Amino acid sequence: MSVTQRSPITYAVTLLALVFLYLPLAMVVLFSFHATGAVSFPFTGFSLRWYRETLGDEIFRSTLWNSTVVAISVSVVTLVIGTMAAYGLTRCAPRLRAPLALLFFLPITLPGLFVGIALLVYFARLDIQLSLTTVMIGHFVYVFPYFLLVAKAALDRLDPALEEAAADLGASPWRIFRKVTLPLIWPVLAGATALAFALSFDEFIITFFIIGPDSTLPMFMYSRLHRTVDPAINVVSTLLLAITLVFWVIAFAFAVRAARGRARATDTLLGEAAA
Amino acid sequence: MTSVAEASRETRRARFGPGALTLPAAFGLLLFFAAPLGTFFLYSFLTNSLYEVSRPLTLEGYSDALSSEVNRTLGVNSLVVGLCAAAATVVIGLPVAYWLRFAAGRWQVLVLFLITATLFASYLVRIFAWQSILGGNGLLNSGLRRLGVIDEPLGFLLYNRFSVTVALVHIFLPYVVLVLYAGFRPVSPALVEAAQDLGANAFTRWRRVILPLVAAPAVTAFMLVFVLSAADYVTPQFVGGTDGALLGVRIQAALTGVGNWPLGAALSFLMLAAFLLCYLLTVLALRLLRLDRIRFVS
Amino acid sequence: MTEESRLELEGVTHRYGTVTALQDVSLTISDGEFVTLLGPSGCGKTTLLRIVAGFIRPSEGRLLLQGRDVTRIPPHRRPVNMVFQRAALFPHLDVFENVAFGLRVSGAPDIEARVTEALRLVRLVGFERRRAHELSGGQLQRVALARALVNRPRVLLLDEPLAALDLRIRLEMEAELRRVHRETGATFVYVTHDQGEALALSDRIVVFDQGNVEQVGTPDEIYRRPATPFAARFVGDANVLPVHVVELSGTRATLDLAGIRFSAPSHDGLAAGPGWLVVRPEVIRLGTVAGDGMRGVVRDVAFRGSGFACELDVEGLSEPMKAEVSAESGAPPELGSAIGIAWDSEAVCLLSRKPE
Numbered sequence: 001m002s003v004t005q006r007s008p009i010t011y012a013v014t015l016l017a018l019v020f021l022y023l024p025l026a027m028v029v030l031f032s033f034h035a036t037g038a039v040s041f042p043f044t045g046f047s048l049r050w051y052r053e054t055l056g057d058e059i060f061r062s063t064l065w066n067s068t069v070v071a072i073s074v075s076v077v078t079l080v081i082g083t084m085a086a087y088g089l090t091r092c093a094p095r096l097r098a099p100l101a102l103l104f105f106l107p108i109t110l111p112g113l114f115v116g117i118a119l120l121v122y123f124a125r126l127d128i129q130l131s132l133t134t135v136m137i138g139h140f141v142y143v144f145p146y147f148l149l150v151a152k153a154a155l156d157r158l159d160p161a162l163e164e165a166a167a168d169l170g171a172s173p174w175r176i177f178r179k180v181t182l183p184l185i186w187p188v189l190a191g192a193t194a195l196a197f198a199l200s201f202d203e204f205i206i207t208f209f210i211i212g213p214d215s216t217l218p219m220f221m222y223s224r225l226h227r228t229v230d231p232a233i234n235v236v237s238t239l240l241l242a243i244t245l246v247f248w249v250i251a252f253a254f255a256v257r258a259a260r261g262r263a264r265a266t267d268t269l270l271g272e273a274a275a
Numbered sequence: 276m277t278s279v280a281e282a283s284r285e286t287r288r289a290r291f292g293p294g295a296l297t298l299p300a301a302f303g304l305l306l307f308f309a310a311p312l313g314t315f316f317l318y319s320f321l322t323n324s325l326y327e328v329s330r331p332l333t334l335e336g337y338s339d340a341l342s343s344e345v346n347r348t349l350g351v352n353s354l355v356v357g358l359c360a361a362a363a364t365v366v367i368g369l370p371v372a373y374w375l376r377f378a379a380g381r382w383q384v385l386v387l388f389l390i391t392a393t394l395f396a397s398y399l400v401r402i403f404a405w406q407s408i409l410g411g412n413g414l415l416n417s418g419l420r421r422l423g424v425i426d427e428p429l430g431f432l433l434y435n436r437f438s439v440t441v442a443l444v445h446i447f448l449p450y451v452v453l454v455l456y457a458g459f460r461p462v463s464p465a466l467v468e469a470a471q472d473l474g475a476n477a478f479t480r481w482r483r484v485i486l487p488l489v490a491a492p493a494v495t496a497f498m499l500v501f502v503l504s505a506a507d508y509v510t511p512q513f514v515g516g517t518d519g520a521l522l523g524v525r526i527q528a529a530l531t532g533v534g535n536w537p538l539g540a541a542l543s544f545l546m547l548a549a550f551l552l553c554y555l556l557t558v559l560a561l562r563l564l565r566l567d568r569i570r571f572v573s
Numbered sequence: 574m575t576e577e578s579r580l581e582l583e584g585v586t587h588r589y590g591t592v593t594a595l596q597d598v599s600l601t602i603s604d605g606e607f608v609t610l611l612g613p614s615g616c617g618k619t620t621l622l623r624i625v626a627g628f629i630r631p632s633e634g635r636l637l638l639q640g641r642d643v644t645r646i647p648p649h650r651r652p653v654n655m656v657f658q659r660a661a662l663f664p665h666l667d668v669f670e671n672v673a674f675g676l677r678v679s680g681a682p683d684i685e686a687r688v689t690e691a692l693r694l695v696r697l698v699g700f701e702r703r704r705a706h707e708l709s710g711g712q713l714q715r716v717a718l719a720r721a722l723v724n725r726p727r728v729l730l731l732d733e734p735l736a737a738l739d740l741r742i743r744l745e746m747e748a749e750l751r752r753v754h755r756e757t758g759a760t761f762v763y764v765t766h767d768q769g770e771a772l773a774l775s776d777r778i779v780v781f782d783q784g785n786v787e788q789v790g791t792p793d794e795i796y797r798r799p800a801t802p803f804a805a806r807f808v809g810d811a812n813v814l815p816v817h818v819v820e821l822s823g824t825r826a827t828l829d830l831a832g833i834r835f836s837a838p839s840h841d842g843l844a845a846g847p848g849w850l851v852v853r854p855e856v857i858r859l860g861t862v863a864g865d866g867m868r869g870v871v872r873d874v875a876f877r878g879s880g881f882a883c884e885l886d887v888e889g890l891s892e893p894m895k896a897e898v899s900a901e902s903g904a905p906p907e908l909g910s911a912i913g914i915a916w917d918s919e920a921v922c923l924l925s926r927k928p929e
C-alpha cells in the first residue's frame with residue numbers, strides 16, 4: 001500500500017504538460033473543420049468540405065493504401081522475427097546477450113537521418129531500386145528495437161517456474177512455447193504489434209530517403225506542407241492522428257489486460273501442457 | 276554483482292530454447308543496419324562523384340566539412356538547440372514523472388495513457404501544428420490580435436531557434452516522461468517519506484534524495500533528446516527559418532540535393548563522434564558521482 | 574519525571590473514504606515509555622503511527638507533543654523520527670551518509686562524532702562505507718535505527734521493523750531494541766501484529782481491532798486479565814469458553830460451563846448471566862478422568878520442543894480446547910484416549926459477554 005502524497009506543484013506541472021501536449025493537436029483537429037480553410041482566428045464555421053475534397057483525392061487514397069500495406073507487412077514480419085529474437089535473447093547463453101542486445105537496440109539511439117541516408121547509399125551501391133520494399137526494410141530496422149523492448153520485458157517478467165513445471169510434466173520446448181509461454185504473453189505481443197503498426201504508418205524521417213515512386217501518407221503530407229495555405233494538411237493530420245490513436249488504444253488495452261490477466265491465466269494453463 | 280537468486284533465475288532460463296532463434300533478426304539487422312552504416316562510414320573517405328563515390332581514398336570529405344564557416348555555425352546551432360530541448364524536456368518531465376509515481380493514485384493509468392497517446396501523434400502533424408500556431412497569421416498571433424492584446428504580430432515566435440526548440444520539446448516530452456517514469460518505479464515512497472521524516476523540506480528532498488536516485492535515467496533521457504534533436508532535419512525546415520537551421524538539414528541536402536556523398540558522410544560521422552563524446556562525458560560524470568549503478572533493495 | 578516526551582492523542586479518528594480506520598482513539602504516552610500498538614492487519618495501528626509521524630492528517634482529533642498541538646505540522650518539522658518497515662535506507666548513500674542525513678539537513682556541527690556514537694549504539698562501527706545492498710536484513714534495520722536515533726528525537730516510531738526478518742534474527746533484534754531503549758531512554762512507539770514481540774518489548778501494550786482500542790495495559794495485565802475475547806485470543810493462545818455466571822460473592826464467582834460448576838476470581842464490571850472464561854492452555858492440567866469433572870478426548874498432539882500442544886474434544890463444548898503439557902511431566906497423552914481436564918481456579922479470567 002502506498003499512501004499517495006499531495007503535491008500541488010508537480011500536479012500543476014503535469015496539468016500544464018498535458019495542456020501543452022494536447023492544445024496544438026486539438027487546434028489542428030479543430031481547424032480541419034474550418035469553413036474558410038485558413039488556420040487562424042476568427043473561427044468562421046464548421047464544414048466538412050475539406051474532408052470531402054481530401055478523401056476524394058486520388059493521390060491521397062493511394063498513399064493511404066500504400067502506408068497501410070507497408071505498415072501491415074512490417075508489423076507481421078516484426079512480430080514473427082521479433083518474438084523469436086526476444087525469446088532467443090532471454091534464453092541464450094549469457095555471453096551472447098550483450099553483443100546481441102547491442103546490435104538489436106542500437107537503432108533506437110541513432111537518429112533516423114543517419115539510418116536513412118546510410119540505407120540510401122547502400123541501396124544505390126547494391127543497385128537496388130527504391131520502392132515500397134526498400135521502405136519496408138527501413139521501417140523494419142526502425143520498428144524492430146521498439147517491439148523487442150516490449151516483448152523482452154514481457155518474457156523477463158515470466159516466472160521460469162512455469163516453464164520448468166511444464167517440462168517436468170513432459171512437454172517439449174516447442175510445446176512449452178505454444179501451450180504455456182504464448183498464452184501468457186500474447187496480449188503483450190498483440191500490443192507490441194499494434195505499436196509496430198503505428199510506428200511504421202507514421203514514419204517519415206527514414207522513409208524520406210529510401211522511398212521510390214510509390215508514396216506513403218506522411219510523404220504526401222510533407223509535399224503538401226511545402227505549400228503555405230493548404231487546408232488538406234489539417235484533414236490529413238487529423239486522419240493520421242485518428243488512425244495512430246486507434247492503434248495506440250489497442251496496444252494500451254492489451255498492455256493493461258496483460259498486467260491483470262497474468263495471475264489467473266497460470267492455473268488453467270499447466271493442465272494443457274501435459275495433454 | 277548479481278545475487279544468488281538472480282543468477283539462478285538466469286541459468287534456469289538458459290535451458291529453454293536455443294539462441295539460434297535470434298538469427299533471423301541478427302541477420303536482418305546486420306544486413307540492413309550494420310552493413311549500410313559501415314559502407315556509409317567508408318564513403319566518408321572516398322572522393323565525391325556526384326551521387327556516387329570513387330577512389331582514391333581521401334580526407335576531402337572531412338576537410339570540406341570542417342572548413343566551412345556555415346557548417347560550424349550550424350553545428351553550434353544544433354548543439355545549442357539540442358541542449359535546450361533536452362534540458363527543457365527533462366525539467367518538465369521530472370515533476371510529471373514524480374507526480375505519476377507518488378501522487379497520482381487512481382489517475383495514474385489514465386494520465387500515463389494520455390501522455391503516451393501523444394507519442395503517436397504524427398511527427399509531421401506536430402511540426403505543422405506549431406507552424407500554424409506560431410506563425411504571423413497563426414493561431415497565437417491572430418488570437419491575441421482579436422483579443423486586442425497586441426496590434427502587430429509577434430515576429431519572434433517563429434522561424435528561429437526558439438520555435439524549433441518548442442516544437443522539439445513537444446515531440447520528445449512523452450518519451451522523456453516514459454523513461455523518467457520507468458526510472459522512478461523502483462524508488463519506494465518510503466524513501467521520500469524517510470527523507471521527510473529526517474527533516475528535509477521539498478527542495479532538500481529533491482536535491483539530496485530524489486534527483487540522485489533518478490540521475491541515471493534522467494541523463495539517458497537527456498542524451499536521447501539531445502541526439503535526436505540535434506540531428507533533426509525536418510523541424511528546422513518548417514519552423515526554423517535561417518536562424519533556426521540545423522546541421523541535419525545540411526546533411527540531408529548534401530545527400531539528396533547536392534549529391535556530395537562523402538561530405539554528407541563526413542558531416543554525419545563528425546556529428547556521431549560528437550554525440551559519442553558527450554555520451555562518454557555523461558557516463559564519466561555519473562560514475563564520478565557514484566550515481567551510475569544504484570542498487571535498489573526491494 | 575519530565576513532561577518532555579509526553580505524547581497525547583485526543584479523539585483521533587481517521588477515515589479513508591467510507592472506511593473508518595481509526596475510531597475516536599485517545600491515548601497518553603509518557604516520557605521514556607516503550608508502547609506497542611498491537612493488532613491484526615488493517616486494524617488501524619499503522620495509520621495511527623503515520624498520524625504521529627505526520628504523513629497523515631487525521632479526519633478528526635488532535636495530536637499533542639509536550640502539550641503542543643502538532644496535528645498540522647508537516648513531518649519534516651516534527652521532533653519525531655521513524656524506523657520504516659523495510660529500513661528505507663537511501664541506496665545512493667553509504668551507511669555513514671544515511672545515518673548523517675538528518676544531521677546534515679539540520680546543519681548540526683559535530684556530525685562525525687554523533688554518527689560514530691549512533692553506530693556504536695547499534696554495534697555497527699566499521700560499516701560506514703557499506704551500501705544498503707551489501708547489508709543483511711538485521712543490519713539494515715540497525716542502520717535505520719541509528720539513522721533515526723542520531724537526531725535525538727523526542728519520540729521514536731517503529732513500523733513493524735522486524736516483520737521482514739528471519740526468526741532467529743528477529744529474536745536477536747528484539748534484544749537489541751530492548752538494550753537500545755534502555756540506553757537511550759527515549760520514548761518508543763512500536764507497531765506490530767506479532768504478540769510475542771509485543772509481550773517481550775513493551776512497557777505497555779495497546780491492543781487494536783478494526784480501529785478501536787480493545788485494551789491498554791502492561792503485558793502482564795493483558796495476558797492475565799484480558800478485557801475482551803479479542804484481546805484474549807490475540808495476545809497469547811487462549812481458550813475462550815462460553816459460560817453462564819450463576820453467582821457473584823465478593824472476590825469469587827460461580828459459573829456453569831457445559832453443565833459443570835466452576836469457581837473463578839471475580840472483579841468489577843462482572844454481572845450474572847452470559848460470560849466468557851479465558852483459560853490459557855498452559856494452566857490446564859490433564860489427568861485421569863475424575864467422576865464429576867470435565868472430560869474430553871485427545872484429538873491431536875503436536876511436539877513443540879518445550880512441551881506438547883494438545884487439542885481436545887470436550888463434552889458439552891462445540892469448539893475443541895487447547896492444552897499445553899510440558900515435556901517434564903512425562904509422556905504426552907495418547908491420541909484418542911479419554912482424559913480429565915482441570916485447572917487452577919485462580920489462574921483463569923472471567924469476562925462479561927455483551928448481549929448479542
